[in-house]
Amino acid sequence: MATTAAAPTRSRTTTTLLNLLARSWAYLFLIAMVLFFSITGPGFFSVNNFSNILVTSTLVGLMAIGQTYVVITAGIDLSIGWTVGLASVVAARTMRDLANGGMDIAPAMLLGIALALLVSLIPGVINGLLIGRVRIPPFIATLGMFGIVRGAAFLLTDGQQVVGQLPDALRDVLRALGSGSLVYLIPGQGVAWLARPDGLPPEVIRGVAPLLPYPVIITAIVVLIFAFILGRTRFGRHTYAIGGNPEASLRAGINVKNHLVWIYVLSAFTAGIAGVLYLFRFTSGAPQAGEAALLQSVAAVVIGGTSLFGGEGRISGAVIGALIIGVLQTGLVILNVDAVWQFIVVGIVIIVAVLVNQLQASLERLRSNV
C-alpha cells in the first residue's frame, strides 16, 4: 500500500496535463469546430444560426440523454429511434381526432402529449423486462423492439409517411410553440418577449433571432433533471454500480432487475419527449422521425466519453456530443460540402472519440501509479 518508486516529476506533470487534455477534448473540439466554421463559413457566426443548431440538436440530444443511462449500464437501446416516431404519431393523431371531434385546441394538445408520452413508455417497459428479468442481451431485445415499434408506428398512420390532415387551427398553435421562442433578439432594438413583434421593416425582420427557442428550453430542463438524477441521487449511483459490476451490485442488495427496467423506461421516455417535440417543430407526426437520429444518439454518447463497456459516462458529455454532431452538420451544409461527407466526418469523429477515451483511461492508471 506504500508508494512505489517515485517517478520523475516532469513526466508526472506531463501525464497530468495530457490527462486533462484527454478529459476535456470534446469541449475543446467543439470550440475548435465552432471557430473553424465561423471563420470559413459565411453566415455561420450568427445568433440565428447558433439558435438553429441548438434547436436541431434537441432531437439527438434528448435521445442521447436516455441512451447515456442505458450505455452506463453496459447496454444499448436501438429502439428509441422508432419510439420517437411512435410518440409523434400518437400525439398527432390524438390531437387531430380530438380537435376534429370538437374539443378545444389546448385540452386536445395536452391529452395528445400525455397519451404520446404514456405510449412511448410501453416499448421501454418491455425492453426493461426482457433485459432485466429474462436476461435477453440489450442489443437483441431492443433490435426486436426496433421492428415492433416501427411497425406499430406505421400501423397508426395506415402505412403513410406522416399523419395527415391536421386542422389549420391546430397546426398554427403547434408551429407557434414548436418554432417559437421565449425571447427574440431584434438587431438594434433590444429584445422582444414571447412573439416576433409586428410592423418591423423587412430588413430588420430578417435579422430577428430566437434567443431561447421553446424546444431548447424543454431540452435544457430535461438535461438538468436527468443530469441531477445521474450525478446526485441513489438511482444514479446504482446506475453506475450496475454498469461497473452487476454481480457486486446484486450482492450489495441493489435490485438490479427492477433498476434495469427503469433504465429502459427512462430511455423510452426521453425518446417520447423528443417525439412530441418533433410534432411541434414540424407540425406533423412521422413514424421515421427519429430513424436517422438513433445512431447519432449513440455517437453523441460515445463522443461524450461514455464507455460502451459500462460504468462510465455523463449527461454533459452526451450534450456536448449532440452539439458536435449538430455543429458538424450545419457547418458542412454552410460550407456547401456534399451531404455524404457528413457521414464520413461524423464517422471519423466517433472513432477518434473512442481512441481518445481509451488513451485517457490508460493515462489515469498511469498517473495514479506514479
Place this chain on the structure above:
Amino acid sequence: MSEALLQCSAVSKHFGGLIALNQVDFAVHPGEVVALLGDNGAGKSTLIKCISGVHRPDGGQITFGGVDITGNSPAVTREQGIETIYQDLALAENLDVGANVFLGKEKLKRVFGVIPVTDDDYMRQQAQGVLDRLDIHIPSLKQRLVNLSGGQRQAVAIARAIYWNARLVVMDEPTAALGVPEQRKVLDLIRLLRSQNVSVILISHTLHDVMQVADRIVIMRRGKVAANMPREGATEEIIVRHMVGTAEAAG
C-alpha cells in the same frame, strides 16, 4: 456450548442435474472463526451463497440468531447482520471508496429539504473512520477503486463488512491475491473481529492461514460435510485426507 448464531439444517441445492449441496448441516457460534475447507467443486461457494442470499436453497433451513432467513434476498440478509466478502471482492471498481463501503445502503441527505441525494462527504468520512480503525491507509478516498492495488481493494471490502457491524462475516479466499504483509494484516483483522464477538466463516485453500486463526474446521466434499473438528488436534495431514476422501476409506 452456547446456542449457534448461524444454523444450516439439511440445506440442499442443485443446478440442473448437478447436486451442489446435499443435506448440509453447518453451524457457527458467536465469536467463532470457522474454516470451511474443501476441494474445488466441493460446495463451499454454493453454501455461502445460500447463506448470503444469492442462491435460494432447494431444501433445508437456515436460521440466524434464531430467525429463519432461508431464501432471503442479499439485501435483507445484510440487514440482518451477515456480510460476505467474495473472492472477487464484489466491489464496483468504477466508484470511489466511500461509495463502495455504502453500496446498496447509500447515506442520503436532502437538498432544498425535499430531494434526496447521496451524501458523498459523509460516506467518505465514515469510510475513512473505519479504515483508520483497521489501521489501513489509502491516500485518497476520492480515488476510484480501479486505481487502487489488490491489497487496498481487499481492505475496502473488509472495511465495508466491518462498517455495518456485521455479526457474521463470510470471507472467501481473503488472502489469495495478497502479498505476505497484507496476508498477515488480514489474519490480524480476523482475530480483531473475533475479539469483538463477531463470527467469521473463512474459506481458504491456505492451510497455514486456517491453522493460525480458525477455532473449528469444517471440511466439505462432493456437496456434503465430510468432517467437522476443532482446530486443536487437527493436522494438515488429517485435513487433506478428509478433503480428498481417503479418511473414510482409512476408517
